[in-house]
Amino acid sequence: MNLNELTIHELSGRLAKKEIAAADLARDVVARTEAVEPRLHAFLEWNGGELLAAARDVDERRARGEAMGPLAGIPVGIKDVLNVKGHTCRCGSKILQGYVAPYDATVIAKLRAAGAIPFGRLNMDEFAMGSSTENSAFGVTRNPWDLERIPGGSSGGSAAAVAASETPATLGSDTGGSIRQPASLCGVVGLKPTYGRVSRFGLVAFASSLDQIGPFAKDVTDAALVLGAISGKDPNDSTSVPEPVPDYTKALTGDVKGMKLGLPKEYFIPGMDKEVEAAARAAVDRLSSLGAEIVDISLPHTDYGLAVYYIIATAEASANLARFDGVRYGSRAKDAKDPIDMYGRTRGAGFGPEVTRRIILGTYVLSSGYYDAYYLRAQKVRTLIRRDFMEAFQKCDAIVTPTTPSAAFKIGEKAEDPLTMYLSDIFTVNVNLAGICGVSVPCGFTKQPKLPIGLQVLGKPFGEETILKVAHAYEQATDWRKARPAI
Amino acid sequence: MAEGATGDLAAMEYEICIGLETHVQVKTRTKVFCACPTEFGAEPNSNVCPVCLGYPGSLPVINEEAIRKTVLAGMLVGAKIARYSKFDRKNYFYPDMPKNYQISQYDLPLVIGGTVEYDFGIVDKKRLGETKVCHLTRIHLEEDVGKNFHFERTSGVDFNRAGTPLMEIVSEPDLSSSDEAFAYLTALKEILIYGGISDCDMEKGQVRCDVNISVRPKGQKELGQKVEIKNMNTFSGVRHAIDYESQRQIETLRRGGKLVQETRRWDDVAGVTESMRTKEHAHDYRYFPEPDLLPVSLSEEWLAEVRKLVPELPSAKRKRMVERYGIPLYDAGVLSADAALADYFEAAAKASKNPKSVANWICNDLLRDLAEAKLAIGQSPVKPPHIAELVELVDSGRISSKIAKDVFVEMFKTGKAPAAIVAEKGWVQVSDTGAIGKFCDEVIAANPKIVADFKAGKEVALNALTGQVMKLSKGKANPQAVRDALRAKLTG
Ligand SMILES: [Zn+2]
Numbered sequence: 001m002n003l004n005e006l007t008i009h010e011l012s013g014r015l016a017k018k019e020i021a022a023a024d025l026a027r028d029v030v031a032r033t034e035a036v037e038p039r040l041h042a043f044l045e046w047n048g049g050e051l052l053a054a055a056r057d058v059d060e061r062r063a064r065g066e067a068m069g070p071l072a073g074i075p076v077g078i079k080d081v082l083n084v085k086g087h088t089c090r091c092g093s094k095i096l097q098g099y100v101a102p103y104d105a106t107v108i109a110k111l112r113a114a115g116a117i118p119f120g121r122l123n124m125d126e127f128a129m130g131s132s133t134e135n136s137a138f139g140v141t142r143n144p145w146d147l148e149r150i151p152g153g154s155s156g157g158s159a160a161a162v163a164a165s166e167t168p169a170t171l172g173s174d175t176g177g178s179i180r181q182p183a184s185l186c187g188v189v190g191l192k193p194t195y196g197r198v199s200r201f202g203l204v205a206f207a208s209s210l211d212q213i214g215p216f217a218k219d220v221t222d223a224a225l226v227l228g229a230i231s232g233k234d235p236n237d238s239t240s241v242p243e244p245v246p247d248y249t250k251a252l253t254g255d256v257k258g259m260k261l262g263l264p265k266e267y268f269i270p271g272m273d274k275e276v277e278a279a280a281r282a283a284v285d286r287l288s289s290l291g292a293e294i295v296d297i298s299l300p301h302t303d304y305g306l307a308v309y310y311i312i313a314t315a316e317a318s319a320n321l322a323r324f325d326g327v328r329y330g331s332r333a334k335d336a337k338d339p340i341d342m343y344g345r346t347r348g349a350g351f352g353p354e355v356t357r358r359i360i361l362g363t364y365v366l367s368s369g370y371y372d373a374y375y376l377r378a379q380k381v382r383t384l385i386r387r388d389f390m391e392a393f394q395k396c397d398a399i400v401t402p403t404t405p406s407a408a409f410k411i412g413e414k415a416e417d418p419l420t421m422y423l424s425d426i427f428t429v430n431v432n433l434a435g436i437c438g439v440s441v442p443c444g445f446t447k448q449p450k451l452p453i454g455l456q457v458l459g460k461p462f463g464e465e466t467i468l469k470v471a472h473a474y475e476q477a478t479d480w481r482k483a484r485p486a487i
Numbered sequence: 488m489a490e491g492a493t494g495d496l497a498a499m500e501y502e503i504c505i506g507l508e509t510h511v512q513v514k515t516r517t518k519v520f521c522a523c524p525t526e527f528g529a530e531p532n533s534n535v536c537p538v539c540l541g542y543p544g545s546l547p548v549i550n551e552e553a554i555r556k557t558v559l560a561g562m563l564v565g566a567k568i569a570r571y572s573k574f575d576r577k578n579y580f581y582p583d584m585p586k587n588y589q590i591s592q593y594d595l596p597l598v599i600g601g602t603v604e605y606d607f608g609i610v611d612k613k614r615l616g617e618t619k620v621c622h623l624t625r626i627h628l629e630e631d632v633g634k635n636f637h638f639e640r641t642s643g644v645d646f647n648r649a650g651t652p653l654m655e656i657v658s659e660p661d662l663s664s665s666d667e668a669f670a671y672l673t674a675l676k677e678i679l680i681y682g683g684i685s686d687c688d689m690e691k692g693q694v695r696c697d698v699n700i701s702v703r704p705k706g707q708k709e710l711g712q713k714v715e716i717k718n719m720n721t722f723s724g725v726r727h728a729i730d731y732e733s734q735r736q737i738e739t740l741r742r743g744g745k746l747v748q749e750t751r752r753w754d755d756v757a758g759v760t761e762s763m764r765t766k767e768h769a770h771d772y773r774y775f776p777e778p779d780l781l782p783v784s785l786s787e788e789w790l791a792e793v794r795k796l797v798p799e800l801p802s803a804k805r806k807r808m809v810e811r812y813g814i815p816l817y818d819a820g821v822l823s824a825d826a827a828l829a830d831y832f833e834a835a836a837k838a839s840k841n842p843k844s845v846a847n848w849i850c851n852d853l854l855r856d857l858a859e860a861k862l863a864i865g866q867s868p869v870k871p872p873h874i875a876e877l878v879e880l881v882d883s884g885r886i887s888s889k890i891a892k893d894v895f896v897e898m899f900k901t902g903k904a905p906a907a908i909v910a911e912k913g914w915v916q917v918s919d920t921g922a923i924g925k926f927c928d929e930v931i932a933a934n935p936k937i938v939a940d941f942k943a944g945k946e947v948a949l950n951a952l953t954g955q956v957m958k959l960s961k962g963k964a965n966p967q968a969v970r971d972a973l974r975a976k977l978t979g
Contacts, residue, residue: 083544204543208778319576322587323541339582366773
């Protein structure tokens with residue numbers, strides 16, 4: 001078996017015992033990436049030589065007997081939205097053409113401190129706006145299970161790279177489902193931490209009050225390992241929370257006996273795919289058979305989530321993306337008459353249609369005369385959505401739902417219809433609005449074609465241990481994680 | 488229309504209402520949202536980092552010192568300090584704005600209300616002691632922008648100033664003339680320097696002003712149409728702009744014209760205001776809460792710590808100095824204009840029985856010599872106890888006032904104590920009647936004509952004789968003792 005096929009916890013043990021070298025792993029990762037990338041296009045760019053050099057350095061340090069971090073020698077793929085010093089960071093956009101990050105995002109610094117090696121730039125929907133990676137300015141990423149289909153988004157590259165065993169883990173960002181939805185569609189584990197759990201410093205902001213960075217991994221244990229490495233209060237991010245970071249792997253006991261799992265009626269809707277619904281219900285039954293108590297709950301404001309999300313997220317984005325003006329970095333339009341002309345030309349040429357649409361929408365909802373009716377009201381409803389969850393958590397320890405209403409769709413199928421596209425986030429957006437945590441874990445496949453389905457487990461703020469425990473118990477009771485795409 | 492203006496309109500009396508929005512650089516070591524230094528005059532774009540350049544992925548972190556100083560400013564003007572406030576994004580595009588939004592405070596500023604008392608003595612010495620109060624609306628904290636430079640074919644931006652903490656102090660439209668605006672700004676500046684809140688260095692652009700000005704018929708309650716004059720960076724500019732603009736508005740109304748709500752620019756060279764944009768073209772800043780920063784909530788303990796930093800304000804200090812030391816209001820004004828100078832005076836005055844004379848020496852001799860030597864009060868070679876000692880030497884008759892001037896020159900030159908200088912130079916005043924008597928006899932013998940004049944009833948002749956004796960004693964004789972001795976000898 002090639003080393004790139006293994007999980008982090010398998011690799012770490014063998015690396016620690018010096019049965020394998022980090023350089024061996026790096027070589028397999030590069031070989032695999034070179035082999036599948038022409039068909040997959042998960043990476044916008046990667047540097048095999050750099051990875052190999054870093055891996056050799058890890059091996060040398062280990063040979064000298066230095067203390068090694070928990071992720072020593074593990075290559076971790078990085079979504080194009082995170083600053084890695086000396087590397088491009090284009091966020092899937094033409095407007096950041098030529099920008100080279102002058103600093104490391106906090107999560108990158110933390111990964112390095114844990115011994116991991118940041119690897120490559122993973123494809124994404126432009127500025128994380130989208131659910132399919134079709135909005136990338138540099139071409140769509142394909143789903144490893146069916147190359148005619150999308151991998152989900154916006155962190156499609158991050159999900160596809162793990163599913164295709166290019167790297168054992170990757171980082172993505174989740175603003176309305178951008179980790180959990182592609183994880184579900186690619187059949188891997190993806191976790192969105194509680195808002196404030198992971199520093200956002202160095203994450204190019206889409207919607208500041210919703211964005212969180214999280215891991216993609218082959219199984220729950222690996223997700224727990226990476227989450228532990230990147231979590232914690234950061235003096236550079238005022239919204240990060242000084243909550244202690246536990247050893248998340250300690251929560252993975254496999255024991256869910258007596259745990260109360262809430263099943264929200266609003267997450268099983270008439271329009272959803274029958275196979276997806278059946279898989280989610282079967283997963284719930286499985287958890288029940290493991291000893292969990294299933295309780296029916298209601299999240300009455302669920303339906304407003306998508307509308308609230310598209311007001312708050314676009315409002316914040318309209319300001320966050322204002323800095324891309326061609327003055328200090330990135331692309332700049334030539335022959336502009338004056339600054340305003342330069343902005344118009346630079347931004348007009350640099351942003352794709354979905355980003356443009358959202359900036360316009362966000363500008364509109366903040367405009368004088370509309371602010372109260374849209375932005376302010378959306379904030380009030382957001383509070384109600386959060387309250388729904390908090391009340392539900394009085395009755396249950398975690399909530400289980402399908403991650404998405406359907407499996408991966410075909411490339412181009414929804415590209416012309418933004419509203420249908422937005423619906424693929426219907427089960428994930430409210431989690432960001434409430435600021436709670438959620439994980440997607442594989443729970444089966446559709447039959448024809450064979451496409452992954454994900455189960456979403458949601459927890460209260462800083463309830464990562466609980467959702468990892470539930471997801472892990474379910475994962476270990478099933479064989480879904482062992483399935484690999486044919487690519 | 489203007490031609491048809493009626494006599495009524497033309498004769499109408501108007502009053503002017505002025506409110507100021509004063510932007511003041513808060514004195515902090517580092518910028519408001521990053522760790523870059525706030526120093527002035529560095530190489531362009533050398534004091535910058537991803538945060539103050541608005542690089543993708545960077546996040547602001549509030550500088551507690553900037554909050555503390557803003558709150559202290561609020562305490563100094565007797566304002567209400569908000570226990571809960573927040574930051575907002577003010578959105579507009581401009582090349583000197585790194586993020587194309589400015590982090591500012593919209594509806595929940597740190598400081599609410601407050602007053603600034605100003606003295607008309609600053610514009611007219613004869614009105615010294617005549618004071619008025621200007622109410623403040625609010626004080627909030629925000630970040631400064633960069634600076635644009637235009638070259639022959641290109642433009643550049645220096646972002647060193649971007650992210651420097653600025654306090655915006657918004658006044659009510661309480662001011663009714665350019666003189667009042669000037670006096671208010673001077674008083675405000677004095678307070679901020681006093682509190683260590685800002686250096687208020689005009690040449691470094693640390694104080695900038697937007698002027699809101701309207702006129703209304705005398706007696707009318709509602710304010711007239713407001714015009715804003717943007718970005719004035721000298722107090723004299725503010726004065727001239729107000730004079731010009733209020734006159735323009737009054738004349739427009741007297742001619743029967745209409746005023747529009749607009750933003751104008753002051754052209755210092757031409758001495759006129761000109762329209763920048765009208766209300767229809769006003770910016771929609773699309774304020775919304777800054778999601779990257781937590782709201783600011785200030786604890787009682789934290790506020791108590793800041794309260795300990797509140798110094799006595801200049802106006803209070805002046806009043807106290809007049810009452811306690813019996814010095815003239817004018818001197819108190821001079822002495823309280825600078826906290827260090829006030830401390831210097833008080834140290835000297837407390838060591839002396841004659842604070843009035845101490846004030847005199849400081850206001851006249853010391854300040855003059857310091858200015859000539861380009862020294863700050865803290866660098867003065869003459870220390871407060873020496874001033875007190877000098878006054879004591881004169882008052883006790885040990886030296887004459889005339890000699891005292893020479894002693895002071897030596898004190899400033901050498902930093903030595905006055906008594907030591909007097910001893911060293913042998914400048915002790917001669918009051919000994921024997922010595923004086925000898926000098927008098929010599930002078931009487933040498934000046935028979937003047938003596939005759941005096942004896943003939945010419946009282947002034949005594950002055951001439953006294954002068955001669957003083958000269959003979961090399962200035963050391965006590966003049967009163969000399970006069971007494973001469974009179975005794977000539978009339979006895
Ligand atoms: Zn900086």
